[in-house]
Amino acid sequence: MTPWYQDPVQFIAEWLRGVLLGWGMPPSGVELVLTVLGAGTIALLAMLWVVFLIWYERKLIGRIQDRFGPNRVGPWGIFQPIADMLKIFTKEYITPEGVDRVPYNLAPILAVASVLLIWAVIPFTMTVMGVNLNVGIVYIIASGGLGVLGIILAGWSSNNKYALLGGFRAVAQLVSYEVPMVVSLLIPVILAGSLGVNDIVMAQRIPYLLSAPVAALIFFITSMAETGRSPFDLTEAESEIVAGFNIEYSGLKFGMFYVAEFLHAFTVSLLFATLFLGGWRGPLAEQVPLLGFVYLVVKTFVVYFVVILFRGSLPRFRIDQMMDLNWKLLTPLALVSLVVSALVAKPLEEMPLAQTLALLVSNGIVLILFIEGTGKKVQRKREIVGKPRPLAVPHPEEQQPAQSTGG
Amino acid sequence: MTGLQIAFLAIAAVTLASAVLVVSSRKIMHAALWLVLALGGIAALFATLEASFFAAVQVMVYIGAIAILIIFSVMLTRRVMEDTGPQNTRYWPAALVVSLGVFGGILFLFLQWPGFSVESRPGLEQGDLLVRFGQALVSPDEFVVPFEVASILLVAAMIGAMIIARDPSRK
Amino acid sequence: MIPLGWYLIFSALLFCVGLFGVLSRRNAIAILMGVELMLNAVNVNLLAFWRYLWAPKVDGQVFVAIVLVAAAAEVVVGLGLIISAYRRRNTVVADEMDMLKG
Amino acid sequence: MLSEWLYVGVFFLIAMFLPAAAIFIAGILAPKKPNPIKSSTYECGIETVGPAWIQFKAQYYIYTLVFLVFDVEVVLLFPWAVAYHQLPLFAVVEGVIFILILLGGLLYAWRKRALEWL
Numbered sequence: 178m179t180p181w182y183q184d185p186v187q188f189i190a191e192w193l194r195g196v197l198l199g200w201g202m203p204p205s206g207v208e209l210v211l212t213v214l215g216a217g218t219i220a221l222l223a224m225l226w227v228v229f230l231i232w233y234e235r236k237l238i239g240r241i242q243d244r245f246g247p248n249r250v251g252p253w254g255i256f257q258p259i260a261d262m263l264k265i266f267t268k269e270y271i272t273p274e275g276v277d278r279v280p281y282n283l284a285p286i287l288a289v290a291s292v293l294l295i296w297a298v299i300p301f302t303m304t305v306m307g308v309n310l311n312v313g314i315v316y317i318i319a320s321g322g323l324g325v326l327g328i329i330l331a332g333w334s335s336n337n338k339y340a341l342l343g344g345f346r347a348v349a350q351l352v353s354y355e356v357p358m359v360v361s362l363l364i365p366v367i368l369a370g371s372l373g374v375n376d377i378v379m380a381q382r383i384p385y386l387l388s389a390p391v392a393a394l395i396f397f398i399t400s401m402a403e404t405g406r407s408p409f410d411l412t413e414a415e416s417e418i419v420a421g422f423n424i425e426y427s428g429l430k431f432g433m434f435y436v437a438e439f440l441h442a443f444t445v446s447l448l449f450a451t452l453f454l455g456g457w458r459g460p461l462a463e464q465v466p467l468l469g470f471v472y473l474v475v476k477t478f479v480v481y482f483v484v485i486l487f488r489g490s491l492p493r494f495r496i497d498q499m500m501d502l503n504w505k506l507l508t509p510l511a512l513v514s515l516v517v518s519a520l521v522a523k524p525l526e527e528m529p530l531a532q533t534l535a536l537l538v539s540n541g542i543v544l545i546l547f548i549e550g551t552g553k554k555v556q557r558k559r560e561i562v563g564k565p566r567p568l569a570v571p572h573p574e575e576q577q578p579a580q581s582t583g584g
Numbered sequence: 585m586t587g588l589q590i591a592f593l594a595i596a597a598v599t600l601a602s603a604v605l606v607v608s609s610r611k612i613m614h615a616a617l618w619l620v621l622a623l624g625g626i627a628a629l630f631a632t633l634e635a636s637f638f639a640a641v642q643v644m645v646y647i648g649a650i651a652i653l654i655i656f657s658v659m660l661t662r663r664v665m666e667d668t669g670p671q672n673t674r675y676w677p678a679a680l681v682v683s684l685g686v687f688g689g690i691l692f693l694f695l696q697w698p699g700f701s702v703e704s705r706p707g708l709e710q711g712d713l714l715v716r717f718g719q720a721l722v723s724p725d726e727f728v729v730p731f732e733v734a735s736i737l738l739v740a741a742m743i744g745a746m747i748i749a750r751d752p753s754r755k
Numbered sequence: 756m757i758p759l760g761w762y763l764i765f766s767a768l769l770f771c772v773g774l775f776g777v778l779s780r781r782n783a784i785a786i787l788m789g790v791e792l793m794l795n796a797v798n799v800n801l802l803a804f805w806r807y808l809w810a811p812k813v814d815g816q817v818f819v820a821i822v823l824v825a826a827a828a829e830v831v832v833g834l835g836l837i838i839s840a841y842r843r844r845n846t847v848v849a850d851e852m853d854m855l856k857g
Numbered sequence: 858m859l860s861e862w863l864y865v866g867v868f869f870l871i872a873m874f875l876p877a878a879a880i881f882i883a884g885i886l887a888p889k890k891p892n893p894i895k896s897s898t899y900e901c902g903i904e905t906v907g908p909a910w911i912q913f914k915a916q917y918y919i920y921t922l923v924f925l926v927f928d929v930e931v932v933l934l935f936p937w938a939v940a941y942h943q944l945p946l947f948a949v950v951e952g953v954i955f956i957l958i959l960l961g962g963l964l965y966a967w968r969k970r971a972l973e974w975l
């Protein structure tokens with residue numbers, strides 16, 4: 178048995194099993210208790226983790242926008258989310274007339290649950306994971322489907338036109354971007370030869386970011402769209418339409434959609450780190466499982482940083498641009514790169530290094546061809562309705578070189 | 585009565601109850617939501633059959649796609665059937681008799697069959713199973729023709745439905 | 756372990772509930788929901804037989820996959836037709852969709 | 858295998874229970890002072906006209922149709938992808954043909970302008 182500091186979770190589990198058996202519990206009962214405890218711990222920690230995520234993201238977005246971010250409550254404002262939480266817990270629930278009560282209350286719960294469910298199959302270290310399901314990838318996609326269901330329930334049951342329209346927008350976006358996402362997930366499955374998440378991590382001697390860069394890119398973009406935040410936040414574009422599917426929600430019921438969004442953003446970073454950056458793999462991670470957890474956290478935060486950077490720096494898409502990007506660029510690109518990867522990887526199976534190199538080169542060629550070839554066609558040719566008319570022509574003598582006007 | 589049997593009975597009861605609500609609910613939208621619960625229950629039954637791939641696929645395809653599409657259609661056609669008026673035809677007692685008759689017939693056939701009370705399951709290696717499944721799908725001796733035909737069928741259905749369902753006012 | 760018969764009775768019941776829905780509903784979408792229940796009953800049956808009688812072989816699973824494909828094609832085309840008929844006739848009641856009668 | 862699905866079932870119940878419990882606790886802590894104006898449907902300060910169930914763009918529907926077809930196709934591709942290492946080259950090519958049929962369908966839909974957002 179490994180010493181406790183190398184694998185504390187296994188150590189505690191073994192200890193607890195011994196204690197419970199010592200009390201004379203039947204072995205099946207002990208397993209059930211351990212299952213419930215393990216699942217409860219992962220789900221609870223994931224929920225509580227959101228408190229930190231909210232602080233981190235607000236701080237970072239503040240820095241990107243040249244502000245301080247939260248800095249009043251506690252050192253560096255670290256207790257700000259706790260204050261927010263206390264506030265939102267005491268907010269009144271306003272339930273509008275004519276809502277369909279059961280779906281209305283179920284929707285925020287489903288939204289959070291669909292994200293939490295993903296955490297059940299993620300391997301945190303070599304030994305610690307919720308469950309090593311052999312169909313983990315399908316399971317992850319399926320839990321995304323539950324999230325779509327939550328949104329459509331929220332939009333429909335609120336008895337509000339804006340909620341309904343926002344729900345349609347959100348669902349159309351989510352299901353559309355699910356198509357290239359599932360196709361791009363097939364490529365790691367092909368390379369690893371398994372649908373299990375831990376098997377995919379184990380197979381990554383060389384991170385799949387190198388063997389499947391196009392798939393990684395597509396997965397990153399589509400999972401940004403699945404989280405429904407900027408630049409894909411058309412579903413609740415707060416400056417254009419009122420809010421979207423969650424318009425009739427208040428208090429913590431609205432807060433749950435908020436929690437789901439933040440947790441989803443972190444969870445897709447975790448998934449990206451697991452599927453394309455090698456998860457817990459790193460030097461000595463097999464000997465000292467705790468070290469694997471450190472690697473995973475570092476990789477996840479790198480990806481999460483990029484996710485927040487995207488959110489902070491890109492403007493929102495228009496809906497037709499968003500749909501064109503999905504159906505006319507990402508979906509064909511995902512299919513073509515799947516075909517190319519399947520054909521290129523097969524003859525080179527015996528030589529992993531050459532395989533990776535060939536995949537890298539072929540992926541690069543596919544990407545360049547796509548961007549050069551279809552990229553220009555995809556851009557919609559718009560008819561010019563009218564010429565912009567200059568409102569005021571500066572006098573030739575007063576004309577000055579253009580200056581930036583500043584914020 | 586083992587834990588597995590209790591779980592089976594609970595899941596089956598929930599699934600059948602929601603299936604009955606699917607066919608009897610007055611609000612068509614509620615029927616669609618009960619359908620989601622029924623499909624989820626069937627996914628759980630697949631899990632008890634150790635068909636883990638199909639348990640996950642059931643949720644992914646039926647709940648994540650087919651149920652969503654049905655709910656969309658319900659919303660799209662909402663205006664005409666404002667949940668007023670009967671949702672069932674006048675002949676529903678006849679339908680009930682026919683359904684019960686079919687059930688009686690199936691039950692009669694089952695009870696004459698000796699394999700009805702089989703309890704033991706052959707051993708199963710899960711990882712190996714998916715690999716075998718994949719090989720069977722593309723092996724020329726087995727199911728490669730249905731596999732390719734399925735692709736053609738789905739693409740044909742997709743194109744047909746898109747052309748049918750297009751907005752006729754669009755050019 | 757669960758006897759095979761339990762699954763068979765369950766799927767027979769589910770099939771008949773779906774059949775009742777198909778025969779008695781007026782709304783075409785509700786009829787499609789009944790068809791979905793019937794197809795799922797078939798899938799439960801196929802998987803149960805596969806698990807108890809065929810297990811290490813995968814033929815049963817292939818059948819389930821084909822039923823899945825058929826169900827998807829049926830839903831796609833069926834709902835497309837319903838939406839089209841709704842646009843032209845403003846109805847989703849199956850009895851009133853009698854365009855072929857002219 | 859069954860114990861793994863048991864874990865998934867337990868996890869699902871807990872994942873539903875946690876947000877439900879949070880919403881329930883907040884419901885106890887929160888004040889409850891409903892009045893007719895507060896609980897009317899939100900519509901930019903104007904009274905709601907007509908029922909909320911309106912028609913919507915058919916294009917949403919088309920995208921969902923395409924999504925369903927792709928989802929089912931990918932389900933058939935998953936076993937092929939898992940068995941990839943054990944497959945001979947011609948079997949891989951059969952999977953590739955499967956994908957190319959799908960890609961052809963997509964391109965046809967594109968040419969028929971069924972993917973346009975208008």
